[in-house]
Amino acid sequence: MSFCREILGPLPNEVLLKEYEAWWREGQAISDDVDRRGTPWLRMFDRFGNRVDEILYPPDYWKMLTKGYEAGAVWRVFEEDSILPFMLLGYVTAFHDPGLNCPYTVSLSTAVPLHKYGTSELQARFLPPMLRREGLPWQGATWMTEVKGGSDLGVAVETQARPAGDLWLLTGEKYFASNVGAELAVVAARPVGAPMNVRGLALYLLPKYREDGTLNYTVRRLKDKTGTRSVPTGEVELVESESFLLGRQEHGIYLILEVLNLSRVANAISAVALAQRAMADALSFAEQREAFGRKVLGHPLMHTQFRERLVDLRRSYALAWEAGSLLNEVWRESYPYSDRYHLFRLVAHLAKYWTAEIAAQTAKWAMEVHGGLGVLAEYSVERWFREAMVSAIWEGTPHRHILDGLEAMEKKGAHRLLFEHLSAVADDKELKDVSSQVEAHLHLSVEKREGTAEPLFWNLAKFTAKTLLRKLEGA
Amino acid sequence: MSFCREILGPLPNEVLLKEYEAWWREGQAISDDVDRRGTPWLRMFDRFGNRVDEILYPPDYWKMLTKGYEAGAVWRVFEEDSILPFMLLGYVTAFHDPGLNCPYTVSLSTAVPLHKYGTSELQARFLPPMLRREGLPWQGATWMTEVKGGSDLGVAVETQARPAGDLWLLTGEKYFASNVGAELAVVAARPVGAPMNVRGLALYLLPKYREDGTLNYTVRRLKDKTGTRSVPTGEVELVESESFLLGRQEHGIYLILEVLNLSRVANAISAVALAQRAMADALSFAEQREAFGRKVLGHPLMHTQFRERLVDLRRSYALAWEAGSLLNEVWRESYPYSDRYHLFRLVAHLAKYWTAEIAAQTAKWAMEVHGGLGVLAEYSVERWFREAMVSAIWEGTPHRHILDGLEAMEKKGAHRLLFEHLSAVADDKELKDVSSQVEAHLHLSVEKREGTAEPLFWNLAKFTAKTLLRKLEGA
């Protein structure tokens, strides 16, 4: 938190954040334990043959999870009509447990469309338990990906939705269902007869239990992930599962993308926190470990690396924070969107991409600082390294963000919005260079434009991050 | 192997290599199983209270391990008076199981100093079981690192050696003892009264059993490593353990470094094989998986990445192979060394450093190609990613190789030897640029020289790799 404060200046809810951060002195051991024990068990049946699909985390897990909800990771967003508390609490969470930020994110990503698009009846029924301030509230989840992949949803989503009175009955499978076991989920499905592309998708609200009290979805199994073990990811089976349409059916893909916006920003925030954590652990090691007659940190090469990485870390922070700030302006919008929304989209792609790369590199390097100890399951860096890779892939791989960012530039001129946004504080020459570089790139043939997009996107992200940090520091 | 052949041209022992590679169609499942089950058990005592320190791998493990020995990973080196068979077999091994290359490497690294420095009595006693051609031979191991670290051996080695007739009795602990359980090990220790620096170290040959048949060393525990689970790494306790001095006591540090030479080259070879494997798995995925109406491989961005990575892979190969070829010229040398030896040293530092970086980047990227599937323990890339990190840290972290490489340039003018070595085939301008860059760098102050050494070393490595590939291709 002191890192955030140093960069951002006075924070909203500082007392709250301090208390939450203080709790982690106790919470870290819980988090480490959850990671160490690997994938939790799934108890599918009780002794009498009833399907229960209970996830057997250690009891402390639920305590840890509850803390963040109580601090307001979800309910404060509605209370204060701002996602900033979510972002700040999420940063503190992810510094200690990057995977744990996922439940808060997907819960918020469920509450928001419910709030924006749910009927007043649905809201009255489902929002209050989600926004409960004491104890574990109802959790949300966002399930899009199916077995054929998560990038090209237009084709990969095979889950069918069949209307049945006020309800829709969903049948299909979700292959990467994060925070499985949640009381509510928003789910992408294809209404019967809708086209086999992204226009054919709609978004549904799926409760855990049917009206008759039985399980509305079952969990086939939990995934054995290399990281983020503090969020259970499972495969979900839907068989005529009761659900509610959110928004207009033909706008489904917009709603889905709005859901992803939140996840991407949260991922960027988490990635920065993770990078900061890996650096902090490397620092505490290098300050104490000796070699060749002095502390490891005292060696010039090591010292240079720490200094340079710190710069990148601060830039990452500035970029992630800007993505969040822009989202905070546009998260209430619906289709059709403003230019501000398109600007946000591009910044979000840059932020998700760049922060995750920085996090992965930093975690790898922190491991190297530890030498042989770094590869042992006994110490923390081995964990940050695993967590970082999930961070890099979740919510879209680098390829995805590069290409989607490119599209936002081509179709919406989002790069121009960005350059304008940065113009007040950017170095003029740099801005001009980058700008002409981008414009030139957009005139290439498709093959070339996409094929050589990576260095362009990296530069654009770095330039943006650097400029934004200057803005924050200049302030 | 076809990859090696394509770059190198006709290989020695091709039939043998083909057979060995064919065996891996069966062996891969064994290797995957060994990795999946994590750190093996250590059975310390039998039912009657006798210490046995037995490592409980699945029986298949021993079969897999034996294959490489039988193919000649060690014995052929002496038979053919060349380390090339070791390098080629090692490449095939590491393509399927990077960790498994370690036992062969440390066995060879034990046999070589025994062969170079052992008395004829020691050789007669210990070489034949190590060079056995059928069944599992006696294995070797190279134990230097202690709990205070593995970089600064001069200070960190606290194991004491006390003379006792023909024997020396060793007392101390080895903290990262790879291939623990080996029948023989070469061990760094400090003779009583020797100075507390690198000059005070000597190298000893330590058998597993004492003359009276009891265990000569005990294993405190096996390490829970994130990768390379097919070699058991343990903590070894030495209590008056019987051992034999190798070479002259005051030359100990030279012998130790000679041992490390082999490991570094082997690590470079393994890293390239690992990178090739990660690429191969990514390729087989991208060729079959569809998104947005075509195979993933067909997307221009993906295609570019494959193409560029292939170039880096080939360059890595050329660099690693050159390190091996040079070692093959100088491995019989003893102190004082020739210029060729110093040239080798620098190339080895460049190769260990650069190939491991390329491997780690490639493994990370291969994971991203798989999208969400990449982070699941179920599929292979998650493993290559873990293996790659061990590869990057074992046998010296990047920091270590950068600084040691720098030293070789400063003290031995190794860069000049290198430039001369490359001059016939290098691009003249590039050579000149790199050369003046290096010379300028060496005139900086210590703080600057070390502090900014990383980009210099990266460039030098890349230039060397590129030039060497050109040489191979030009041939």
Add this chain to the structure above:
Amino acid sequence: MSFCREILGPLPNEVLLKEYEAWWREGQAISDDVDRRGTPWLRMFDRFGNRVDEILYPPDYWKMLTKGYEAGAVWRVFEEDSILPFMLLGYVTAFHDPGLNCPYTVSLSTAVPLHKYGTSELQARFLPPMLRREGLPWQGATWMTEVKGGSDLGVAVETQARPAGDLWLLTGEKYFASNVGAELAVVAARPVGAPMNVRGLALYLLPKYREDGTLNYTVRRLKDKTGTRSVPTGEVELVESESFLLGRQEHGIYLILEVLNLSRVANAISAVALAQRAMADALSFAEQREAFGRKVLGHPLMHTQFRERLVDLRRSYALAWEAGSLLNEVWRESYPYSDRYHLFRLVAHLAKYWTAEIAAQTAKWAMEVHGGLGVLAEYSVERWFREAMVSAIWEGTPHRHILDGLEAMEKKGAHRLLFEHLSAVADDKELKDVSSQVEAHLHLSVEKREGTAEPLFWNLAKFTAKTLLRKLEGA
């Protein structure tokens, strides 16, 4: 095997048995490893999203499994028209790995009804791969139990069978599917419209793959069992799974019981082998461990216990063997059955019940002989103890066998057949006592008859076992 030989005299196929037993010197380590690693993984999907349901045992497992098939655990039964080879090979198997006897048993229990009741077309298609003599043949499996329980099949089986041309389509779930992954299974199901009791069940042959090459059944998960980990037990999901009716639909329950006959005899044989193994391990310990100035075995109390347990072990063997010999006479029968069949039924109930009890007691005691070492996962007795409990519960709990045995006496007068069968060798007085005890018991009210059946059944089993041993020894 020498134990069998000592009791039974010269055995058929002695050379074969010796070879098979000799193999276990290598096989034991495989078996121990499989047990140690716990429940294997189930790989449900390949990287491209195709369901594969692959059980990830260590590769050695398949080697171990193949050995018993090749030795003839199944094919010799048909070759020699005798189940004795199955019983003898099973004994040797279970001495080393009690769970491994299960695959052979269920494979035979699949081949037999196919041979007795399959159309010539079915036989021509499926028997040859099951009776293959080299490599791993097609395996069988017998899946009856569903989530509501395995005793009262008449009510618990909810799987429905719907006719579709020559095929029947099965839909439902099997909750304890042993040897899951088998190429063929015999499955209890209820044809549409059939009554909700045992008369409403029929037996179907279910191949692993549909005609179109896709999976015909899927595995929901593998069960985490306390023992018998060398046979995978899973939950099977049937959705319109293609299958073939065996025999006449209305005789289904008879076919099901015939399948169970084989399992019960095999369980009895395995239990005796397990008890012998536990005793052998206890003996080897007691012969070497010292306390109070002599070997543990030398203490009078210990000595008495070994002597008495050996008597029980030999009696168990005689009882199990008799059950097998009688089965060998009647296994070709179909409904309606001979008196010999009913005699067999009673002996089988006595044998399954009593041998499992003796095995459980012996394993517990063998653990105690080892003192504190006995509770450690490191040594063998802890395993035998876990295995024994599965043995006691599989194929019917004690309650089940007591009550079913009682029914055979009430309805078929099976006790009289038994007494007559034993009369030539039994002690006259004992026979008379037991006989009148049983007759008196059968005249009690239902409540009393069932409520107090346990000591009666125990005595009857013990008397039978004792008398049968006398017969074998007298011979």
Add this chain to the structure above:
Amino acid sequence: MSFCREILGPLPNEVLLKEYEAWWREGQAISDDVDRRGTPWLRMFDRFGNRVDEILYPPDYWKMLTKGYEAGAVWRVFEEDSILPFMLLGYVTAFHDPGLNCPYTVSLSTAVPLHKYGTSELQARFLPPMLRREGLPWQGATWMTEVKGGSDLGVAVETQARPAGDLWLLTGEKYFASNVGAELAVVAARPVGAPMNVRGLALYLLPKYREDGTLNYTVRRLKDKTGTRSVPTGEVELVESESFLLGRQEHGIYLILEVLNLSRVANAISAVALAQRAMADALSFAEQREAFGRKVLGHPLMHTQFRERLVDLRRSYALAWEAGSLLNEVWRESYPYSDRYHLFRLVAHLAKYWTAEIAAQTAKWAMEVHGGLGVLAEYSVERWFREAMVSAIWEGTPHRHILDGLEAMEKKGAHRLLFEHLSAVADDKELKDVSSQVEAHLHLSVEKREGTAEPLFWNLAKFTAKTLLRKLEGA
């Protein structure tokens, strides 16, 4: 607790017990989780190479453990000068987690000899932290057994004690060190020069840390036990470990036996609680599961078994409680002992032996009641079954208690003390029968006396238990 109350009448500290029992509604999930995760990790070193020997239980474990201490499992014994609170709290603990009773027991078994035999200086230093009422107090441990065995301590203890001023320095290994990690332990060792038999042993108090703050003992590894995973059992290495002699050196063996007295009584109490728990779980299953048209419990055979087992359970309780009550009279005694002490010794042997047997049988049977579900790691009975076996072996195998009980009868006439003790309530005829049976037995030759002691001891235990229950019920 209601079970205790029903048998014993009003209990001391009822409110306290109720609160403690109520806590377990939350605690059970913690306990189950600790069991499920198997043997915990041992973190031997911190990142800087300092030995720390930290046991990595989930954080909740410590919370669970603290609850019993805070409730008074140890401090109340001194507060109320009575071991009854320890026994009652222990019963409630063991009902939920049989292994967790061990830490309380060994802590008390450390505090008691410190209180009886420690110098006032030692007491002032070490008792207050052990009797702390809030938070986790210092824990104790009782380490006797070495690698050669735990029965014949006179020979098996090889740990040497060397005097050094006020301290003694201990060197050796303890092979089954329960509650390893405890802040204090009482340890059997042999002073230099003492004879190689039980007379040569003395008892020492061993703190976890030396005067200089470093670890006073190290943990070689944690044992992989089949049960009681909620107490860490390890192997302890002592190298010149600082310790304090307790009592007079030549009375060491008496002090050691006094320590064991407490453990045996605690084990008996735990075994009964475990048996009750297994029955309770079986009951809840049998009340709800249906077969053959009625609840499983409704079947006469099942009903009989429940009724009979309940009788045995109540008898076990009476026997265990009497052992505790007698101990409560004599626990302050020192050598030479009263007849009451010898009576206690015999009752303790009978109780430890018989209750553990009943517990093991009950757990096995409870598993059978669950049918196939019973062998799954998913449900509770599989755990009780594993726990029960540890209970049967810990604190002396059946053999040990039978023979030691026999010795107490031979040497101290303890049987006569017992018969006199029971005479007021025993059935006269039964008492006379048992009495003459015992007397006759004691006149047999050693070989026969020991060799046939088991049925005699069983009968004597059963008679004693039955009579004691009658006493409690009559009251």
